[in-house]
């Protein structure tokens with residue numbers, strides 16, 4: 001039995017942090033300020049334009065309203081100080097978006113997910129905001145709403161239906177969505193995140209209802225800054241961006257990869273306490289090489305093959321530049337589910353100029369290392385006494401391998417080149433060995449050790465005799481009975497990590513790992529598995545998924561005001577600008593975290 005202690009503790013702490021922050025939530029009374037562009041539903045039914053009457057402070061209004069000044073393409077700086085309408089007197093020649101600030105009420109208040117409370121609107125609020133008759137008479141509590149939603153969700157047999165119900169709720173009542181998720185995180189994580197989100201991406205074209213993030217396609221080349229300015233929220237703290245080329249272990253899902261940034265960011269809020277309005281999911285659409293999608297009449301993306309090389313690099317550069325220009329130095333950009341070649345290039349290209357990290361390379365590595373350190377307590381030996389074999393030499397595999405080598409070197413004082421020799425990787429062509437060095441991609445080269453060529457995984461296991469076997473290839477069912485039996489033949493307690501996602505791509509199931517190892521495996525997986533009974537004993541496996549790190553890492557980076565992610569520590573942000581350092585860091589972190597509790601409306 002394994003519990004990934006470090007990771008679990010982290011999640012528990014996160015959850016504890018969230019619920020603690022709920023208990024002392026600020027009871028700030030606020031008016032439900034909404035914004036709308038003049039060109040659309042300015043002063044529509046039920047909206048009172050009460051800009052002059054509002055008692056919210058100027059600061060609050062600025063925070064709530066996406067007052068936007070659109071600079072011409074030739075300039076990079078704004079100029080003077082904006083007023084609440086987004087006008088900048090120092091640059092009168094510059095066009096602006098005609099946003100207007102108004103108070104939501106009546107019918108439109110019920111349709112505004114940021115302010116809607118459904119049946120939880122009080123009698124007083126129903127009077128003040130023209131809701132009489134628009135709701136049935138009953139007034140219910142937030143808790144009862146959560147109870148009812150959970151009851152409804154549990155009626156669905158199909159996880160995708162639960163996913164769609166959750167997405168509908170997010171669009172209808174954001175605070176209820178987050179309270180539900182925070183209060184029932186273990187049950188709902190597999191619904192809004194891995195594994196169900198994988199299926200949602202595969203079927204995104206059919207289930208797509210309303211955009212939940214920004215789609216930036218090659219059609220917008222040269223105009224990405226303008227596109228960013230169309231997003232209604234201005235104060236963005238975290239962006240999760242994908243180009244959809246390697247969605248989990250499911251491959252190229254093109255524009256339909258959007259489900260991933262949306263899912264990751266809902267965890268940023270639920271576990272990391274980042275306000276939903278400060279999170280921006282983005283999908284870059286440079287085409288897809290997925291024939292099935294190209295021929296799918298419901299496909300929502302560009303119907304062309306992927307742009308590559310210089311065209312791709314220039315487009316991504318325009319994006320990265322526009323993000324920094326629009327949101328400043330401190331916006332965190334999480335790269336997610338890019339294909340290997342682009343993932344490594346983007347990370348190395350932008351880690352010195354932007355606050356970026358790659359979840360698949362760095363996030364996964366941190367969680368797996370934490371899990372290994374915990375599992376070694378059961379095995380009783382040190383990290384440097386282990387031999388590691390990976391199936392998969394991409395982002396996750398090489399990222400984890402490098403972090404293990406760094407930690408080993410830290411523990412033993414040996415050079416990292418020495419530590420790497422304890423770590424072996426197998427890719428689609430077999431064991432990575434020095435005779436293959438010439439033809440290897442750069443990120444595989446450090447792992448090409450002296451050894452005769454070996455083709456298959458079973459033979460590699462028999463030859464290398466690893467104590468730890470890690471699956472990170474994205475290909476399912478690859479830890480066969482032969483492989484697990486071989487691992488169990490020379491290890492009393494073989495450590496087996498099947499990291500590929502979603503469940504269909506897992507290298508083996510928890511049940512297979514325990515059964516084939518006769519109950520001796522120490523097992524964890526990227527996608528969750530339920531308890532397994534073997535020989536009268538119940539085994540509970542751990543989940544080694546980057547979800548255990550990125551929300552906390554992101555929160556730390558944001559509240560410390562970091563502007564770069566430190567290279568070799570992964571967890572540590574350098575150049576924190578939030579000075580002086582708060583005395584009580586936990587209390588400070590809690591005070592920064594979002595609470596899904598309803599606010600009272602005056």
Ligand SMILES: O=C([O-])CC(=O)C(=O)O
Nearest residue numbers: 194248249360501545546
């Ligand atoms: O999303 C997940 O569950 C973990 C992850 O980053 C991946 O598999 O690419």
Ligand SMILES: [Mg+2]
Nearest residue numbers: 336337359360
């Ligand atoms: Mg990922």
